Amino acid sequence: MRKAFSGQTRFDCQTIPEVKLNLKCRDEIIPILRGLQHAYSQPQLRDEILDLVGQDVNEHSRNDRGREGLDYWHITVLAAARLGCNLDYDKLQDLAEQHRALRQIMGIGDWQDDIDFNWRRIRDNISLLKPETTEAISHLLVAEGHRLQPDAAKKVRVDSFVVETNIHYPTESSLMVDGVRKIIGLCVDLADDLGLPGWRQHEHLLKKVKQIARQIGGIGARKGPNYMQRLKKPYRQLLKQTRRLLRRAADLCEQALSQGASDLNCAFRTASIKHYVELTQQVSDTARRRVLEGETVPNEDKLFSIFEPHTQLYKRGKAGQPIQFGRLLLVYEDAAGFIVHQHVMDRDSQDVDVPVEQTRALQKRLQNTIEEISFDCGFHSPDNQTQLAEIVPQVCLPKKGHKQSADQKSSASEQFRQARRRHAGVESAIGALQAGNGLERCRDKTELGFERYVALGVLGRNLQTLGKLLIAREDESCHAAFSKRSAA
Numbered sequence: 001m002r003k004a005f006s007g008q009t010r011f012d013c014q015t016i017p018e019v020k021l022n023l024k025c026r027d028e029i030i031p032i033l034r035g036l037q038h039a040y041s042q043p044q045l046r047d048e049i050l051d052l053v054g055q056d057v058n059e060h061s062r063n064d065r066g067r068e069g070l071d072y073w074h075i076t077v078l079a080a081a082r083l084g085c086n087l088d089y090d091k092l093q094d095l096a097e098q099h100r101a102l103r104q105i106m107g108i109g110d111w112q113d114d115i116d117f118n119w120r121r122i123r124d125n126i127s128l129l130k131p132e133t134t135e136a137i138s139h140l141l142v143a144e145g146h147r148l149q150p151d152a153a154k155k156v157r158v159d160s161f162v163v164e165t166n167i168h169y170p171t172e173s174s175l176m177v178d179g180v181r182k183i184i185g186l187c188v189d190l191a192d193d194l195g196l197p198g199w200r201q202h203e204h205l206l207k208k209v210k211q212i213a214r215q216i217g218g219i220g221a222r223k224g225p226n227y228m229q230r231l232k233k234p235y236r237q238l239l240k241q242t243r244r245l246l247r248r249a250a251d252l253c254e255q256a257l258s259q260g261a262s263d264l265n266c267a268f269r270t271a272s273i274k275h276y277v278e279l280t281q282q283v284s285d286t287a288r289r290r291v292l293e294g295e296t297v298p299n300e301d302k303l304f305s306i307f308e309p310h311t312q313l314y315k316r317g318k319a320g321q322p323i324q325f326g327r328l329l330l331v332y333e334d335a336a337g338f339i340v341h342q343h344v345m346d347r348d349s350q351d352v353d354v355p356v357e358q359t360r361a362l363q364k365r366l367q368n369t370i371e372e373i374s375f376d377c378g379f380h381s382p383d384n385q386t387q388l389a390e391i392v393p394q395v396c397l398p399k400k401g402h403k404q405s406a407d408q409k410s411s412a413s414e415q416f417r418q419a420r421r422r423h424a425g426v427e428s429a430i431g432a433l434q435a436g437n438g439l440e441r442c443r444d445k446t447e448l449g450f451e452r453y454v455a456l457g458v459l460g461r462n463l464q465t466l467g468k469l470l471i472a473r474e475d476e477s478c479h480a481a482f483s484k485r486s487a488a
Contacts (some may be wrong), residue, residue, distance in 0.1 A: 004042075004050040005073035005107060006296065009087035012109030017041040019104045023471055023478040028436060028479045029095075031467025032084040033105050035141065036077055038232045038338035038470050040105075044191045045144055049076060049137050070115075070125050077106045079134070081128045083269050083453070086438040086461025089119035095124065127452070134455035135342070138462050141364070142338045145466045146369075148473070153369040155419075156362075157426040159376060160351055161434070162314050163344075163454060164441040167305040172287035173216040173235070176242050177278030178306040180209050184248050194266070196255055198248060205245060212229050212238045228291070235291045246277050277305050300348055310447040312347045329439070329454055330354055332362055333429045337465045337483075339458045340366070344451055351378040356387045363391050372396070372415070374423040377405065396420050429461075437461050 011016060016037060021030055040046050053072040054063065067112065070078075094104050096117040101350045102112075108115060111129070146153050152406055168174065185204050191199045219227055251269040266420040282303050304311040304325050314324045331343040341362040343352070345354060355375060363370050374396035388395045396419035399408050412420075434440035435458040444453040472481035 002054070002057060002069045004047075004054060004072055007073050010112075011111040013097055013104050013107070016105055016107055019101065019103055021480075023475065024479045026479045026482070028464060029081065029085050029099075029102070031400045031464045031471060032080055033467070033469035034100055034470050034480070036080060036105055038466065039141065039144070040073070042144070045140060046073075046154055047191055049138055052133050052136055053129065056130050056133050057125070059424055070121070071107075074106050074108075074115075075125050075129070076137070077102070078122055079456060080463050082126060082459060083457040086460075087292065088407075089123050092122055093117050093119040101235065109443075111310045118422055122464040124140075126456075127449075129452065131132045131398065131448070131451035131455040134452065134459050136411065138339070138455065138459045141336075141459075141462050141466055143338050145336060145462070145469060146366075148469060149336050152334045152338065153336045153366050154371045154424075155371070156332050156340065156370050157374045157375060157419075157423050158330065158332050158355065158379070159426045159430060160328050160330045160345070160378075161430045161441050162324040162326045163315065163329050163450075164324055165305065165311045165450065166441060166443055167308050167311060167443075168327060170304045170325065171217075171220070171291070172283055173213040173238060175303065175306055176238060176287065177209055177213045177279060178469055179276055179283060180242060180245055181206060183245065183273060183277050183280065186269065186276070187249050187252050188272070190256055190266075190269050196252060197257075198252065205241075209241050209245075220275070234288060237285055239288060239292075242280065246281060246284075249273055249277050276306065279303060279309060281448060307445070308447075308449065308450075310347065324441070327450065329356060330456075331429065331433070332358075332425075333426050336460050337429065338471060339429065339433075342454065342458050352381050352384065353383055355379045356391070359388060360391050361487055365419050374426075375418040376423065393432070394419070396423065433457055433461055436464075457463040 007467050014020075017040065019033075019037060021033055023030065023036070024383060053076055057072060057075065058065075059067075074295040078092060078096060081087065081095065082089075085095075087095070095104075103109075112369065133217040145161050177401060184199075184206050186197045188202045189196070203440070212234050216231060216238065219230050219234070226298075253273055256266055256270050259266075277405050286297050286302055299313050302313070303309055304313055311325050313328070314328065315322060316324065318324070327347070328345040328351075330341075330345060341358065343354065343358050359370075359373065370392050372394040373392045374397075377398040377400045380399050385395070385397055388397060396416050396417055398420065399405050439454065439457040439461045442450050442453045443465050445448060467483050468483060471478060475481065
């Protein structure tokens with residue numbers, strides 16, 4: 001049983017619009033709470049947000065039956081604070097239990113100690129939100145910011161960066177160990193439950209695989225003369241052991257399905273084993289092609305994590321991070337600092353593939369408000385230049401190459417030059433998303449979790465921006481409204 005929010009006034013706390021925030025404090029939670037307070041005080045905006053949350057939370061259940069759950073408003077506040085302040089669930093639990101202003105914004109009184117904010121409960125409720133829902137809430141908040149500052153959407157700057165997935169440095173040997181370890185664990189549990197033989201020596205089998213992988217790691221670390229030749233022997237042994245285990249796992253799945261053909265639990269567990277067998281086989285194939293056959297394997301055929309298979313390798317030449325493992329995130333920032341649009345690119349997409357489609361979608365959503373947009377040279381192609389000019393009146397899209405860029409700059413208009421100078425400011429927004437909103441490295445699992453994590457990070461950033469805008473309108477000199485960032 002859930003409700004959108006509690007409209008009942010209490011003796012032990014103020015109503016949410018009347019909560020006093022410490023505007024002399026520079027902590028990032030103050031603008032977030034101010035943004036949430038403003039959203040709650042606008043009935044139409046609040047109801048639209050809570051309707052979106054309710055559709056996800058009660059997608060497969062009724063909101064008037066069962067045990068009492070967290071209110072939709074509680075979930076909204078906790079979701080905003082999680083990456084708005086770049087918190088893990090333990091810290092978020094502590095704030096939900098101890099932070100007086102946060103509890104008052106949630107509508108929880110000083111005498112109200114019966115609400116359980118265990119970190120698992122918080123995680124399970126926030127995980128009910130779909131990435132599309134979180135993005136829609138962010139769009140509503142951005143629209144409210146544009147209502148307060150109408151000219152903000154006229155100028156937009158665009159860039160992309162890599163959000164890393166939470167994986168270890170991948171090598172074929174380590175990934176095969178990951179796959180074999182997971183497969184053996186699943187197979188042992190399934191065989192024990194069904195009383196099937198063949199996995200009594202599972203610890204010994206895993207130990208042998210790990211020993212071979214350590215030999216490969218030692219050779220790869222020391223290198224030396226002909227180290228690729230010396231790698232072939234242990235790789236042949238590792239591939240041989242892996243093939244044997246994969247065959248045994250496939251045989252176990254067939255036996256299990258023949259014994260429990262109508263058991264859904266058995267079908268689910270065998271499907272999980274087959275999933276990891278398929279991924280481990282893919283890694284084994286790339287290892288054979290690269291090490292034994294000397295083939296150069298393209299990134300599209302490689303797997304960089306058994307547990308996060310959507311991860312991609314990017315060589316972007318960044319200082320200190322020449323190689324990154326994750327996914328590319330495209331962001332559009334307006335003149336007020338709002339992230340008006342974000343897009344997680346496909347594994348095989350690059351900057352040059354996405355600007356036209358995404359800009360057209362954004363311009364349509366903002367009802368053709370954008371008058372000027374800027375990119376860096378990585379987005380340039382002749383087709384992009386032509387099509388973007390049809391979508392936005394003024395496009396700053398530098399050409400690739402020093403000579404072509406210089407020729408373009410010499411004949412460019414003053415508006416183009418100004419947009420080009422201002423474009424570097426988008427790096428500040430990216431730095432804020434990475435350092436302040438957790439988008440340097442995703443801490444959630446699976447591709448769906450990755451997309452939800454990105455959407456929550458952008459939501460937190462937009463709430464901070466809205467909160468600072470509101471605080472500055474009330475008192476420009478207060479610390480909570482201070483920002484060094486320049487407008488786009």
